[in-house]
Amino acid sequence: MIDEDGSEIKLIVRRMKCQGCGRIHHELPDCIVPYKRCCTELIALAVSDHAVDADTFPGENSTLVRLRVWFKLLREYVSRVREHYLLLFKIDLFSIKLNTAGGLKRIVRILANSNLWPQTRLALTVQT
Numbered sequence: 001m002i003d004e005d006g007s008e009i010k011l012i013v014r015r016m017k018c019q020g021c022g023r024i025h026h027e028l029p030d031c032i033v034p035y036k037r038c039c040t041e042l043i044a045l046a047v048s049d050h051a052v053d054a055d056t057f058p059g060e061n062s063t064l065v066r067l068r069v070w071f072k073l074l075r076e077y078v079s080r081v082r083e084h085y086l087l088l089f090k091i092d093l094f095s096i097k098l099n100t101a102g103g104l105k106r107i108v109r110i111l112a113n114s115n116l117w118p119q120t121r122l123a124l125t126v127q128t
Contacts, residue, residue, distance in 0.1 A: 001031070002038045004045070006058030030105045034117055038067065040104045047071040048100075078107065081116060 001009045014027040031039050038046075038059065045052055046067040057064045111117045 002042060002059060004039060004041050004058065009039075028112070030109065033104070033108050034112060036067075036070075038063070040108070043067055043071070044100055044104050078111075081111075 001011055003009050011029065011032065016025050016027065017023070018025060028034060031041075033040055033043060036043065042058070046057060046064050052064070108117070
């Protein structure tokens with residue numbers, strides 16, 4: 001994980017096998033977003049309303065641009081599942097400020113734990 005100051009931190013992620021379905025589940029800490037190398041605070045900094053440019057962001061400019069594009073797509077996805085959450089869980093996702101570290105942690109936990117996190121990886125098994 002890349003921390004707020006640009007340093008790399010190695011995390012130990014606990015893996016658990018479900019006795020029911022046999023799938024492997026990863027227990028991620030709140031400080032990381034699935035499939036992202038940056039910590040939630042760094043992502044919140046990149047997508048915040050404050051002026052952040054390549055000089056003040058502790059990463060590459062391309063990372064800053066990719067995070068902003070990813071966040072825009074995430075906001076659109078959250079707006080599409082808002083009605084679902086409002087009906088089932090009585091949680092208004094728009095009441096959560098996504099562009100803060102705490103809000104990003106909360107929305108990631110809600111989406112990941114309800115199995116609605118948008119996957120960005122594809123794995124194929126080829127049988128011969």
